[in-house]
Amino acid sequence: MPDLASINPEAGYHAIPQDPLEIALALRAGQVAWEQFPYLALRFGERGQRFTHSDSCWLVALCRMEPAASTRNLEWLRGLLSTRGIPAVILEAHLAAICTELALVHPQHPGRPARYAPFLAARAAERDALLRAAAQVPRLDAYEARLQACPGMTVPAAALLVASAWLDECAGATGALASMLPWMRDPLRFGSDWISTIDELAASLGPTGREPC
Secondary structure, eight states: OOOHHHHOGGGOSOOOOSSHHHHHHHHHHHHHHHHHOHHHHHHHHHHHHHHHHHHHHHHHHGGGSOHHHHHHHHHHHHHHHHTTTOOHHHHHHHHHHHHHHHHHHOTTOTTTGGGGHHHHHHHHHHHHHHHHHTTOTTTHHHHHHHHHTSSSOOOTTHHHHHHHHHHHHHTTOTTHHHHHHHHHTOTTTSOHHHHHHHHHHHHHHOOSSOTTO
8 A cells, every 4th residue: 555655755744544545536636636737737847746646645634534623724734835836726626626536435425525615615705705806706717818828838727826826815825926926927937928917917906915805
């Protein structure tokens, strides 16, 4: 059975499932999240993929905790990842993939995916309230279309990623935007049209200290 060191020697020590089926589903779910956001491979490479897989094992282990404990751990991870350039929307997608896998592998335990429900519901409510307050719900798709039409290198879902980093910053993850924007506007990587659109999107979202942040 794979252990944490064989999955990612750099991950240190943390709990992972002991059931080989759960380790396998964690790795599958991690791969789904990895492929859903090509940004991860572009920015973090193979090392990032290893951490995605080891994090996935830990996330699956959380489904055996009480909901309050699971939520505390997820909030902690959200804060950690967001300041390292991985906004909460990626974590949410990862958890959704885990929920799908858990339902397939352990249909007799419907309560396990529910361990993630309070965290996911809070993120959805937060996103809806803050993006509506910034009048951005209908405009993110327009920004995304503009970004993907830019010449040169593009990153799928870039508008969503920038907006999610802004949400993380609003929620108290100081440095979330600073960990995202410099990479997204690097002139060695992206063209001038892309960078100006990213700048316009970031400015349109507004300050991160507003109410109800």
